[in-house]
Amino acid sequence: ASVVQRLWRGRVSADMLSPRLQRAMKDYLSANKHHVSYSGHRRTAQSAKELLCQIKAQARLSTVDGSEQPFSSLGWARLVPSVPLEQLQDQSSFKTCAVVTSAGAILRSGLGKEIDTHDAVLRFNAAPTEGYERDVGNKTTIRIINSQILANPRHQFNTSSIYKNVTLVAWDPAPYTINLNKWYASPDYNLFGPYVEHRKLHPDQPFYILHPSYVWRLWDVIQGNTQENIQPNPPSSGFIGILLMMALCEQVHVYEYIPSMRQTDLCHYHERYYDAACTLGAYHPLLFEKSLIQRINTGPESDLRRKGRVTLPGFSTVNC
Numbered sequence: 143a144s145v146v147q148r149l150w151r152g153r154v155s156a157d158m159l160s161p162r163l164q165r166a167m168k169d170y171l172s173a174n175k176h177h178v179s180y181s182g183h184r185r186t187a188q189s190a191k192e193l194l195c196q197i198k199a200q201a202r203l204s205t206v207d208g209s210e211q212p213f214s215s216l217g218w219a220r221l222v223p224s225v226p227l228e229q230l231q232d233q234s235s236f237k238t239c240a241v242v243t244s245a246g247a248i249l250r251s252g253l254g255k256e257i258d259t260h261d262a263v264l265r266f267n268a269a270p271t272e273g274y275e276r277d278v279g280n281k282t283t284i285r286i287i288n289s290q291i292l293a294n295p296r297h298q299f300n301t302s303s304i305y306k307n308v309t310l311v312a313w314d315p316a317p318y319t320i321n322l323n324k325w326y327a328s329p330d331y332n333l334f335g336p337y338v339e340h341r342k343l344h345p346d347q348p349f350y351i352l353h354p355s356y357v358w359r360l361w362d363v364i365q366g367n368t369q370e371n372i373q374p375n376p377p378s379s380g381f382i383g384i385l386l387m388m389a390l391c392e393q394v395h396v397y398e399y400i401p402s403m404r405q406t407d408l409c410h411y412h413e414r415y416y417d418a419a420c421t422l423g424a425y426h427p428l429l430f431e432k433s434l435i436q437r438i439n440t441g442p443e444s445d446l447r448r449k450g451r452v453t454l455p456g457f458s459t460v461n462c
């Protein structure tokens with residue numbers, strides 16, 4: 143069976159990857175750039191319900207709120223939005239939510255209308271809707287952006303309409319041991335300056351930075367349910383976005399995270415760049431993230447094949 147067919151059934155391991163991707167993975171394991179040291183469990187036989195309850199307990203949403211150093215001294219308690227991210231859905235009520243990944247396989251899906259019927263739609267980084275409405279829809283409620291979007295002028299963060307009229311959620315990997323002072327002094331890409339500037343210019347736009355401990359607790363869940371050593375790098379934005387929406391919504395549909403029958407090496411639907419690493423992972427532990435999400439998928443395999451669609455319950459509907 144192909145890697146994708148194995149993913150549809152939830153049984154994967156690194157030796158299914160191409161030699162090139164396996165080598166990349168080994169290199170990341172030996173570099174261990176973020177100084178990850180994991181000493182927790184490796185449960186491999188948890189049921190879907192047990193897994194969901196573990197995720198719900200371990201993936202409590204958390205953002206930088208200015209209560210900790212160095213952010214407290216920098217006055218961030220008054221800089222961050224006064225409504226916490228966890229309460230975003232209180233005003234608008236998110237019953238059904240869609241997470242739309244940027245995978246090339248969403249091209250020619252015709253899923254745009256279905257995606258736009260959701261109460262809230264989450265998109266990633268610089269992924270556009272303009273020109274791709276038939277396949278990806280045009281509604282955007284939340285956009286998760288990595289620190290490169292803020293730091294690299296190429297993305298025109300301050301002027302592009304992609305980042306306007308939506309809730310923004312940024313993230314950047316801190317060291318695994320979460321030293322906020324070290325993180326502030328040397329983030330992967332400098333997001334702090336642009337964040338402060340943007341908050342001052344657009345105080346009414348909800349804009350959050352995920353707490354790095356949230357990102358690494360998500361990584362712990364993946365490693366804690368995988369026998370092999372996964373890449374010691376943060377989960378992909380896709381995985382972070384899925385778990386974020388499970389915290390905010392009653393039901394979540396994820397599109398083209400687990401690849402459909404349209405699977406392709408085309409990295410993004412909006413760019414002509416081909417690399418299987420975008421779907422199966424080199425830097426991010428993508429293969430293992432996807433396997434974990436498939437284990438808690440409540441939708442049928444036919445949804446995976448035809449739509450690349452996973453159905454997940456929101457945490458508020460899961461009784462543990």
Ligand code: C5P
Nearest residue numbers: 243244245266267378379380409420421
């Ligand atoms: O590349 P980028 O991180 O902006 O894409 C957003 C997310 O979509 C990724 O983090 C990943 O989870 C998902 N993705 C995927 N397969 C691809 C491209 C993106 O699963 N080919």
